[in-house]
Amino acid sequence: MKAAAERGDIDMLYSLIREDPHVLDRIDDTPFVDTPLHIAASLGHAKFATEAMLLKSSLARKLNQDGFTPLHLATLQGQTKMVDRLLDIDSDLVRVHGKEGKTPLHYAAERGNMGLVKIFLFYCPSSIQDVTNLSETVLHIAVESRKFDVFSLLVFQVRTSLMKGSQKTEYNILNWGNDVGDTALHIAVKTHQPEVVRVLIDSNVGLDVKNSDGFTALKILELGDSQVNNGEAREVMKEMLRCARASKTSSCVWWKSSKPSSPPTISTSLTNATEHLNTIEGACNVSAPPTSSTTSAVNHELDIALEGQPEGNNGRIAKSLPPLTINLLERWYIDIKRVSNDVSEESRSMILVALVLFATVEYQIVLSPPGGLWQEDNNNSTATHDKKIHPPGTVVMGNLSFLFFMLLNSLALAITTHGIVLLLLELESRWWTINRILMNTLTFLCYLISLQTISPNNSLFALIIVIPATVFILLPYTHDWITQRLENRTRKWYRDEEQCNGY
Template sequence: MTQELKDVNRQLDITFWYFNNSLQQLSIAASEDDVSALYRVISNNPDLLECIDQKPFNNTPLHIAAETGRTRFALEIMSLKPSLGRVLNHDGFSPLDLALRNGHRETVRRLVRFAPELIRIQGRERITPLHYAAEVEEIDFLAEFLMKCPASIEDVTLCCETALHIAVKNGKLRAFKVLFGWLKRTNNRREILNWGDEDGNTVLHVAASTNQTEVAKLLVKYVNVNAKNHEGLTALDISNTKPPIQVNARMKKILLRAGASKASRLHQLPTLAEMLGSPEALIEKIFQFNAYLDEGLSGEMRNSMLAAAILIATSAYQSVLSPPGGVHQGDTNTSNQPAVEPGEVVMRATKFYPFLLGNSLAFGASLGIVFLLLPTTGYGVLHISLVLLMLGYIDSALTISPATPTAVCFVFAGFLLFTLIVAVRMVWKLLQRFPSASWETIGSVYFPNRD
């Protein structure tokens, strides 16, 4: 039994030596950018890369290649074992981190082009390559990372800081402008501007505490200027708490012009627990419906609803152009009875008014549903076209209707319904982009920041 144990230990020692020897050869090949040596080592030990991948916090040959700027070797080993790109070394850095921190720009670009998801690998203190690029103001890489991996803007550090927080805290104005400009131009994820760090400080709080007026001037149009941090302070409170010699009059002016207030002057909102324990308000049901349109509606269902709404709108508009019974073609009246205007409906008013009201409401509702189902960004021309179509319907309906207040009211009933639907949708979108303090509690349910 003792001899068998010795044999097993001996075999393990040989295997361990063989693995370490192969790993050493691979590390040398990585530092020399020798791709041929990579395949020689692998041919002798086919399971080597798999074994390396299984070891946590391992300084792999890919780390060595990335740290020394050996681009060809790094890409070759990434092709063979893509998961190695996610491994952190003993210092908590990924291969992309090392290439970026050591200034190997071509290696960074090639790795990102090969696997954009590497941008979201969270290393030491959950810092990503995007966070580091913001910290050191690598604006070219910032722009490239955002274009290759847009979702990386949502990543936060261990201190719950976004790349925007990091840029402003380090006084990197150019980096902040790149991040802010990307958010503004892509017209999505703007709610990130209102995210707080571990102390509840938004980017505006940070700008106020560091007297960065240019940052504040850009932010106030897009954020909740009265957001409170965990100490219950607004950006204006933070600006006022500075010693008199450090108070920036321009900063206070920017905040006050944007409607900023002291926390003591703001209405006390109910807590989230109080809101959840209270009866559901109508506004919350409207929030739920809009949230369902944004997140819960499948593409197939959206297309089906859109097709049905367009069909109803088309039928309703056609009914106005060709109403039941037709329209008068001209005045052939030779009696003393009042003449009927050409183009006016033949139907009696008592029958026509119910038809007009129902048709107008159907057209307004269907057109409103089309407006709801269209994306809010990139479809501005279509939204304007829907409004113009509604106005065209009003003109057509008034043309065929008797000149009475009742007819006018029934025609505009459809317009009011359309306007109401559009208004609710626009308010929802505005609250998503610029959630004010008054919506803070309810919004926390329907605007979840992040995990």
């Protein structure tokens, strides 16, 4: 059987089974052994491994004497096609823990194998939650191994995940402490990785989380408790954390992670960066909260400091990687989708009933506006000072009151109708998108016709409908645009076959 696995000979496999039908059962009964699937996986015999796995699926989860499953061995050997084939049959294999409690994802991150990390996250996004025997997440391992590109991808996955419970998962993973309570931020400051610190600050990581020694990341920097001696980088990270903490305390502008529009044309060492910190220091405190220009200045110094540094030392992200920033609209979309996905069916039904009632009231207001409608073509008998002629069927309320009241009501109706449709059914088919737009458009047009009928004049009607109509038109297109944008970015990350096959 070993010879058949080494050769990848499927015919020999079945020949051995004909001679002894229980040959795979006996191998499976052995507690820790290199099965034919282990051998084939490590050598890259994908067809043989697939055949053996289909014949005896339990072999795929079996540990050998070294504590590795077949998927572990394929990962360690960089067998991308083999990994893809195994996960195509059983995607949960990536969550099987081996030696030291590490999963294949942990080993791929440790070795910086970006292609395999993408495949694992594509097949099983929840595998990012698995921890080792030392309570380390894959983020801890990526930071400890100084694999910044892998770390950035993992953070992007955590921040954009739309799975049920992903909001809580994002917070837990970014602030998870290992067996000594160190989060990814603690490890980053101990190993002096400013780029990692900046990504974590952008991701709203907890700055006041303490490890088992009772130290925050900033306290570790102030005490000089780190694994490397790099005073310049330490000062840069201290200023970053101080500004971020002051910004949160004073509810100021969030930390900006993008580079200046006109980056420096010459390389500058970390020493040059710290020469400017004295001018920045003092601006980042609670009494004098940092402005956007101040935080940009610190970021600018960090970018200059890292310019020209060896990629292996500071883990600068590869130039081929797509941007990781999440803009305000994308953040809003992700938060809304997460809330929607976390809502139970019972709560969803209650919210739907409430939205329908709101929409009914908002539509009924046009049919029966406050104060009523003029019933005849003459002056209001209760207001003899008003000499204007009021056409029958127009509102009695004053022009200014009518303007603001109907503006807010129309805006509420535009948002409510889209909310009902998105909450009721959010199918991905093209025909559903067309029907959704058509249904909402016809309903809103009927509303506008009714509103125009009761308006005192067309000028007032035009002022009222500008903002609600704009919101009504842009809201579904903005939703679809953000959805497509995130899907394209995710697809570029996870299924870039050319880059995956390059590992």
